[in-house]
Amino acid sequence: MSKSESWETTSTSFHFGAGCIDARDDWAKPAPQKTGSARTPGKCFVVTDANVGPHYAKPVCGKLEKSGYEVTTETLPPGEETKNPQTIIDLTEKFAKAGLGRDDLVIGLGGGVVTDIAGFAAAVYMRGIAWRAIPTSLLGQVDAAIGGKTGVDLRAGKNLFGAFHQPEKVIIDPSVLKTLPGRHFCSGLVEVIKYGFIHDPGILDLLRPAGTKMAEDPGLLPESTIKDCALFKSRLVEKDERDTGAREILNYGHTIGHALEAAAGYRDLLHGEALVFGMLGAAMIGAHMGTCGEEIPDFTKKLFAELPVRRDLPTLSQERIMEHIYSDKKKRGGELRFVLPIEVGKVTIKTVDRKTVEEIVERILAEY
Known part of the structure; x- marks a missing residue:
């Protein structure tokens, strides 16, 4: 096991390190009460999916049971299609059937789909x-x-359809990425690249020498890079939990990216695959509006050509994409706010008119 590390924010304890799920027991123990006194373990409901459960449900549940929890497990179908309101209704009904009370615990064991679902079900x-x-x-x-x-x-x-509901603990064990399919690893790599564009250009310098080899060998991505990205986001969230200020820069590329995912029916594009074109679109808008020079979209295209990311789009309706863009959560007063680059590692937030967005979306669809 690599060195295990921990850090705290006002709402969440983070545990990080390859092998920490197996090697550490503290993540599975009850959190102390606000008074500081120990909390008695009760019921715990583990939510996972059919891809992850066979690999990790048994050791995770074993740790929780060792800590004194009575554990129930629910295995969901994998994929974005499961992320719908009916899943939340069904899951909370199962919470009730299992007898979960106000002092009990939900665990999301899986990728972003599973943690989004488990966290929202726990919130409501x-x-x-x-x-x-x-x-x-x-x-x-x-x-x-x-x-x-x-x-x-x-x-x-x-x-x-969601809520802000902070996890009391996040356990990040990079060793589990060895069972992640290559396409999903490459999708996640795009979020790592995003941090290079909004915060630390050194991340991009670190990734480029490995190039497309990372698709076959995820171990080429340093654990320290994963930790640095997680730490940066956790500190940013601590400053702006409700996404109304400093945290907004994390949405770089997401306005167009989310619209592409939705227009594709959440089937043909993974989140990171859509984000490639979302970040390219943000760079193109930035150059059009003068927040950056043409060298930024040019650099973005070149970077994505060097790394193992998707570089083509399925056939999509521009009209549908625009509909989804204008239902985006990041609108303020009916106007679209985009995170736009100033230079690599520095961004700003600007209101963008519909005509400009339509022109950029049209260019992306024509080129890719």
């Missing part, structure tokens, strides 16, 4: 019970499981 059941995230995808470890944004998709758009 009995008006909110505690939950913990054990992300098993790269996307989950650097982004989706951190920050308390939980929710599911509506036909109108991605993540429109």
Whole structure:
């Protein structure tokens, strides 16, 4: 096992390290009460999916049972299609059947879909019970499981039905990425790249020498990079839990990216695959509006050509994409706010008119 590390924010304890799920017991123990006194373990409901459960449900449940929890497990079908309101209704009914009370615990064991679902179900059941995230995808470890944004998709758009509900613990074990399919690893890699564009250009310098080899050997991605991304987001969320200020820069590429996912019916594009074109679109809008020069979209295209990311789109309707863009959560007063680049590692937030967005979307669809 690599060195295990921990850090705290005002709402969440983070445990990080390859092998920490097996090697550490503290993540599975009850969190202390606000008074500081020990909490008695009660019932715990583990939510996973059919891809992750066979690998990790047994050791995770074993740790929880060793800590004194009475554990129930629910295995969901994998994939974005499961992220819908009916899943939340069905899951909370199962919480009730299992006898979960206000002092009990939900665990999300899986990728971003699973942690989004488990966190949202915990948020609405009995008006909110505690939950913990054990992300098993790269996307989950650097982004989706951190920050308390939980929710599911509506036909109108991605993540429109949800709540802010912070996990009390997040357990990030990079060793579990060895069972992650290559396509999903590459999808998560795009979120890592995002941090290079909004925060630390050194991340991009670190990734480029490995190039497309990372698709076959995820171990080429340093564990320290995963930790740095998780730590950066957790500190940003601590400053702006409700996504109304500093945290907004994390949405770089997501306005167009989410619309592409929705227009594809959440089937043909993974989140990171759509985000490739979302970040390219943001760079193109930035150059059009003068927040950056043409060198930024040119650099973005070149970077994605060097790394193992998707570089083609399925056939999509521009009209449908625009509909989803304008149902986006990031609108303010009916106007679209985009995170736009100034330079690599520095971004700004601007209102963008519909005509400009339509022109950029049209260019992306024509080129890819």
